[in-house]
Amino acid sequence: MSHPYEGMPAQAFWRKTVSAQAWAQLDFKPSTKFKLTPSLKIATAGSCFAQHMAKRLESFGLSHWVVEQPPAGLTPERARELQYGVFSARYANVYTVRQLRQLVEFAFGLREGDPPVLTDKGRFFDGLRPRVQAGGYDSLADLRADRAWHLSQVRRLFTECDVFVFTLGLTEAWVEQGSGIVFPVCPGTAAGEFDAERHGFVNFEYPEVLADLEWVREFVAGVNPGMRWIVTVSPVPLVATATAHPVIVASSYSKAVLRAVAGRFADAHESVEYFPSFEIISSAQSFGQYLEGDLREVSPRGVDHVMRQFSAAFVEAGERIAVTASSIAVQAAAAAQVECEELLNDRP
Template sequence: MSDERKNDNPYRHIPARGFWRSAVAEPGLFGFSDLWKSAWTLPKDAVFATFGSCFAQHISRALMTRKMNWLNAEPAPGRTPPDLAKRYNYGVFSARTGNIYTAAQLLIWARLASGERGAESVELWTDGDGRVHDMLRPKIEPQGFESVEEARASLLSTARAFARCITEADVFVFTLGLTEGWVNTRSGHSYSICPGTGVGTFDAEVHAFRNYTYPEIMRDLDLALEIMWRMNPGLRVLLTVSPVPLVATASGEHVLVATQYSKSVLRAVAGDMARSHDAVDYFPSYEIIAAPPTRAAFFEPNMRGIAQDGVDLVMRHFFAGLDLSAPAHGPDRTSATESESEAEMAREDLVCEEMILEKFNDA
C-alpha cells in the first residue's frame, strides 16, 4: 500500500467549506461562502410564499424588495395606503395568517385550507366592547371583528388564500419560531398567544402550557406537509428557524436556557425533515445570526431584536444560494384586472365629463 493510500481518509476529500478554519475562521463573518445552496433548480420567476414566526416577514420583504415573485394571496384592497395596510396586517405574510409560531398552528392552517376543518373549529373571543377576535390570529384586526359571522368569514377568506399559497407557490418558506405554546385542554385548540395576554381571558382550569417536544413537532409538521402535498404534490418547502429569542418562557427555566432548548429542538426538526424529504430544504438563517462567529453582532442592544444588517446578510446568503435557472412560468395575470378596471373607470369618467360639459354648455 502506498503512503498516499495509507494516509487517505474521508476528510482529505472534503472541500474547504467543510473545515472551520477555511470556512469560518479565516474568511470571517462577511466572507462566508457556499453557506447554503438551494436543493432545487427553480424557474426564473419562481413563486415564493412565506409564513411563520415574525422573522419570516423579513423574507417576505426581501423578496418584494428584489421584485421577485412573492405570492401575496391576500393583499389589501386596491389603493389601500401602506399605513392602513400595515395596521390591518396586510402584506406581512403571503396570507393574513399573522404569525404562525408553532408546527401545531401550521397544521391548523393546513386543515382549514384543505377543508378538513371549518371556521367553527377556531375559538373566538368577544371583548368588553362586543368586538370578536379569532384566537388563531388574535391581533389581525386592530379592533377585532364586528360579529362572529364576520370573524368566521374573514378566517375562511384567509384559509382560501393560504390554500392558494399551497397550490400556486413553487416554494413554501416556513420559519419555525417556538416550541412553547398554550392549548385549550377541553377542545385541544392551540393558541398563538397565551389567552389573557392582550386578547382572551386566561382560565387556569382550561388553558394549559405546552412545550412541544421534538416528536410532537415532527408529527405536526409531517401531518401539515402531508396535507399540503396532497393539495400540491410539487410543492417545495423551505424551512428556517427564527433566530429571535423567546420574549418570555412559561417553562420555569431561565429564558436563556428555554430559548436555547427551543431553538435546538426546532433546528433539529428542520434539519431532519430536510434530510428525509427531497421536497424539503433547510436555510440557515438561524446560524447566520445566532452562531458564535457572529459574536451576537446582529442582535439589537436588548439581545433579542435583529438588526437590519443581520437581516440583509441572511438575505444575501439566501439569494446567493438560489438556483433560478429553470424556464420561467410566464407573465403574471393579476395586473390585468387592475388595468381593465382602470380603463373602465376612465370610460366612466369620460361619460361623466361629457355629461357635465354638455350641461355646462347648455347653461
C-alpha cells in the first residue's frame, strides 16, 4: 500500500457507497458488536421516537420486554391511555440523559427525598411523569403508592434485562432549583404551575451528558454485568426552545451534542452499540423524503426504513423488507398514538 486509504473497505468511501446507490439501498450499519435473538429481554426507553422502535421489535421476532404490566381487569383501551406497554415501564418519555440517571437513582434508593408533585384542579400529578396517569391521581397517597410500584419495576428492569435500547432526545430541560431534579417538560405545560423562582432552565452540554450516561452504565453494570446497550439519537427536532436562538439552530446544537455523546459512548465500550436512526432520517442527502409536512415529524415511510435497517443490522438473517402499502398504513396508525409531552410546549 502506498497510503492507508488503499486498504479501506468500500463503506469508507462516499463515491462507492453514497453517490453510487439509492438512499433506500445504502447500508448504514454493515456490522455490529452483537446480535439480537428472540430469547433476549429487550427493554426500551427514551424520547418519542423510541416508541416507534418499541412497537416494531416483535415484528422482527424479538421480545419487547414490558416489565410493568397493567393490573388485572383494566381494558386494553384504558391500559393504553395509562401508557402501559408504551415503553418497558411506565416512565413515559425520558428525553434527557439526566432524566435517565435520576430514574435509576430513585429506583435504587440513591436519592433522598420525594420527587416533586404537581397539582391541577384538585388532582395530583407525578412531576417526573405528569402525563402517565391520564387525569391525575385522586390523592397523594395513590400517587405515592403507584410511584413506589413503578420504581420497583424499574429496579427489576435494570437488574434483569439483557439489552437496553435508549434513544437520546433533548439537551434542554427544566429543573427544580435546589434539588436539581429535572422535569420531562416545563411545569405548567402538562400540569401544575410554573414558578420562576423554583423552576430553572438548563441546556446540558457534552461533558454533562456523557458523564451522566457513563454513570448509568457503570452503576447498572454493578447490578447487571451482562446488560448490553443500543443507543440512538432521535431525528425529531425540538418543538420549541427556551434558548435565545431560533428553534432550528437550537435543535441543531442539541442533536450535535447528543450524536457526539452517543458516538463516544459506543466507541468506548464493547457492550454498547450505536444505531444511526438520526443519519437515516436527517442527513441532507435524504432530501427530506421521510419528513411529514411540518418538516419535523418522521413519516411512517421513514420509520419503516429505520426499522428495516435495524433488522438487517441486529437480527440474525434480518432482511430489509420491502415497503408495502399495508405496512405504511400500520405505521401511520401507530404514529397517531405516539405519546409526546414535548408538544405541550407549543399548544395552538
